[in-house]
Amino acid sequence: MPLAQTDAESKKIAPPLEIHDLTVAYTKRPVLYGIDLEIPKGSIVGIVGPNGAGKSTLIKSVMGLLPSASGWVKVFGKPFKQAVTRVGYVPQRESVDWDFPVNALDVVLMGRYGRLGPFKRPNKSDKNIAMACLEKVRMAPYAKRQISNLSGGQQQRVFLARALAQESDLYLMDEPFVGVDAATESAIIEILRELQTQGKTLIVVHHDLTTAPDYFDRILLLNMRVVAYGNTKDVFTFENLQNAYGGRLSILSEVALSRARKKAEGDTPEDSLR
Amino acid sequence: MREQFFPAFDWHTVFIQPWSEYAVNSFWIVLMGFLVAGTCGLVGCFVILRRMALVGDAISHSILPGITLAFLITNSRDTLPMMLGAVVAGVVTVALIEAIRYTSRIKPDAAIGIVFSSLFAIGVILISVFADEVDLDAECVLYGELGFIPLQDIAYFGEIVIGPEPIVRMAIITLIAIVLLFAFFKEMIVTSFDSGLAASLGINPTRYQYGLTLFLSIVIVSSFESVGVVLVIAMIIFPGATALMLTDRLPIALVLSTVISGAYSLIGFHLATWLNASIAGGMTVIAGIVFGIVWAFAPQRGLIATFVRNRQIMEGSALNFSREEK
Numbered sequence: 001m002p003l004a005q006t007d008a009e010s011k012k013i014a015p016p017l018e019i020h021d022l023t024v025a026y027t028k029r030p031v032l033y034g035i036d037l038e039i040p041k042g043s044i045v046g047i048v049g050p051n052g053a054g055k056s057t058l059i060k061s062v063m064g065l066l067p068s069a070s071g072w073v074k075v076f077g078k079p080f081k082q083a084v085t086r087v088g089y090v091p092q093r094e095s096v097d098w099d100f101p102v103n104a105l106d107v108v109l110m111g112r113y114g115r116l117g118p119f120k121r122p123n124k125s126d127k128n129i130a131m132a133c134l135e136k137v138r139m140a141p142y143a144k145r146q147i148s149n150l151s152g153g154q155q156q157r158v159f160l161a162r163a164l165a166q167e168s169d170l171y172l173m174d175e176p177f178v179g180v181d182a183a184t185e186s187a188i189i190e191i192l193r194e195l196q197t198q199g200k201t202l203i204v205v206h207h208d209l210t211t212a213p214d215y216f217d218r219i220l221l222l223n224m225r226v227v228a229y230g231n232t233k234d235v236f237t238f239e240n241l242q243n244a245y246g247g248r249l250s251i252l253s254e255v256a257l258s259r260a261r262k263k264a265e266g267d268t269p270e271d272s273l274r
Numbered sequence: 275m276r277e278q279f280f281p282a283f284d285w286h287t288v289f290i291q292p293w294s295e296y297a298v299n300s301f302w303i304v305l306m307g308f309l310v311a312g313t314c315g316l317v318g319c320f321v322i323l324r325r326m327a328l329v330g331d332a333i334s335h336s337i338l339p340g341i342t343l344a345f346l347i348t349n350s351r352d353t354l355p356m357m358l359g360a361v362v363a364g365v366v367t368v369a370l371i372e373a374i375r376y377t378s379r380i381k382p383d384a385a386i387g388i389v390f391s392s393l394f395a396i397g398v399i400l401i402s403v404f405a406d407e408v409d410l411d412a413e414c415v416l417y418g419e420l421g422f423i424p425l426q427d428i429a430y431f432g433e434i435v436i437g438p439e440p441i442v443r444m445a446i447i448t449l450i451a452i453v454l455l456f457a458f459f460k461e462m463i464v465t466s467f468d469s470g471l472a473a474s475l476g477i478n479p480t481r482y483q484y485g486l487t488l489f490l491s492i493v494i495v496s497s498f499e500s501v502g503v504v505l506v507i508a509m510i511i512f513p514g515a516t517a518l519m520l521t522d523r524l525p526i527a528l529v530l531s532t533v534i535s536g537a538y539s540l541i542g543f544h545l546a547t548w549l550n551a552s553i554a555g556g557m558t559v560i561a562g563i564v565f566g567i568v569w570a571f572a573p574q575r576g577l578i579a580t581f582v583r584n585r586q587i588m589e590g591s592a593l594n595f596s597r598e599e600k
Contacts, residue, residue: 063474081476089474096468100323101524110464114475119457146522162471172474 014077016041016170016201017062022071024054024061031057033225035071039170039218044192044202046216046232048209050245053223055205056092059172063089075170085114088168090159092175098148104158105143108133111165133161137187153184160188171195173204177211189215212236281549288548299424300543302438306423307539307557309444310497313451314506315513315531317493319524320486322514323466328383329368331507332390333487334494336367338397338415338503341495346404353443357495364491367393368484418502420543420553440499447496454489455528458482463524501554512538512561519565519572534564 340363513531542557
């Protein structure tokens with residue numbers, strides 16, 4: 001009975017993220033409907049889907065930033081509020097005011113705030129950790145720079161350093177690859193892989209179909225419902241993508257798609273596009 | 275036709291007399307002005323960063339019905355009922371703005387306009403209808419009068435004379451503001467900068483939003499008898515806005531806003547003495563002038579610095595271009 005066995009296993013170690021029958025609605029209209037998910041430890045999961053599919057909404061409702069109409073979310077077997085320190089978050093870059101009077105180091109230090117109790121200020125060791133995280137994303141020389149004087153890619157790397165400073169086990173990242181230069185893109189990928197080897201779990205919202213199969217070992221195709229979820233190879237098929245994107249797949253993205261398909265199915269000899 | 279638009283400037287009456295003959299009164303007035311502008315400025319830095327400036331303006335107007343009702347109910351001008359009335363009015367204002375915003379297609383700025391003007395109008399009507407019972411001077415509520423501060427009752431600590439009661443009250447509010455600032459600095463920074471991250475760290479952004487609103491209402495009601503509900507918004511916005519033009523670091527901006535507030539109070543007091551005008555008006559005029567100067571001459575972000583920098587970049591690229599052509 002393999003099914004019973006996996007059941008017993010999952011009870012021993014709670015998965016980093018478990019979502020059951022989650023429905024989220026904005027003013028009565030549902031944007032996410034009956035989401036059921038279980039993310040295994042140590043995986044890099046890409047959330048892929050068209051605009052308005054509810055990708056960011058899913059991440060936000062996992063963290064309780066949006067009220068859910070039904071269902072539940074468990075992080076390491078507990079409600080999110082009891083597992084706060086185990087979750088790191090990288091919001092979309094445009095979601096904050098970059099004219100805010102703080103420098104890069106201040107932003108990274110915010111990642112430590114969850115671990116400090118009330119009334120406590122970051123101390124020397126918090127600052128050292130923050131500097132080390134900036135070093136990891138190759139941003140240490142810019143530690144004292146006001147954040148509006150950084151390029152888009154550098155700002156994204158500061159956000160990544162802040163997530164690293166949270167020292168979490170599960171990372172939720174909302175479009176970290178949007179508007180970044182090639183150097184930043186490879187730096188982010190490098191760090192994602194390093195985190196994976198440390199046994200961390202990463203969930204990344206991503207909209208670029210051409211790179212998705214290269215970056216993620218698991219993919220969640222989302223369009224208000226779970227269209228498909230599993231290993232990239234199994235999920236990233238033409239049929240599934242068409243189901244997720246519907247008629248909105250333009251010729252251009254179909255080209256991109258076939259490229260992506262070749263990569264995903266590199267080891268399958270026959271091409272079964274039709 | 276008046277012969278002179280401005281009264282003659284006399285060095286002695288404007289600068290010497292206030293600090294010799296009337297030194298004690300002048301000291302209390304300038305101190306009160308500083309406490310009001312300084313406290314408003316500290317709260318104001320966060321109000322600006324959270325883009326709540328218009329909400330602050332709304333609260334300052336809608337406390338009028340709040341304090342009038344508090345007065346009608348308790349029939350006293352004691353601090354506590356006034357504060358409660360103001361805080362309730364502040365919360366009602368914010369709640370109404372949010373309610374209109376989320377349940378209709380009206381955008382936040384229009385919602386703010388609708389809520390504060392109607393609440394303010396209710397206050398104006400209440401004062402005129404109950405004029406006989408309400409011992410509130412509408413003029414004083416609207417424009418405040420720092421000049422009356424030294425004439426108020428004196429507060430005692432046992433046998434020891436401390437100072438006029440409004441100043442003691444304001445000093446306590448200032449002290450609370452500083453304590454709160456130190457206690458919740460990291461929470462205020464992270465909820466202002468990135469509310470999503472704050473929530474993911476277990477720091478509830480809504481709680482701090484309402485906390486700031488509550489404290490803002492308290493600061494406004496403590497300030498209005500000095501500077502009035504119309505000009506209190508100037509004391510909330512000018513110090514922070516000016517300081518944020520001068521620095522890229524929030525802690526430095528907070529210190530700078532306090533220093534700038536001191537300048538408003540002192541220079542504004544002398545301006546008002548010269549022109550024989552409202553002191554709050556003098557402070558606000560000075561605030562405007564100081565902002566204008568900083569806007570033009572600020573080292574990094576001022577108009578001139580930006581202009582020079584852009585010219586340099588353009589000349590630099592023009593140079594490169596001509597070089598490439600050769």
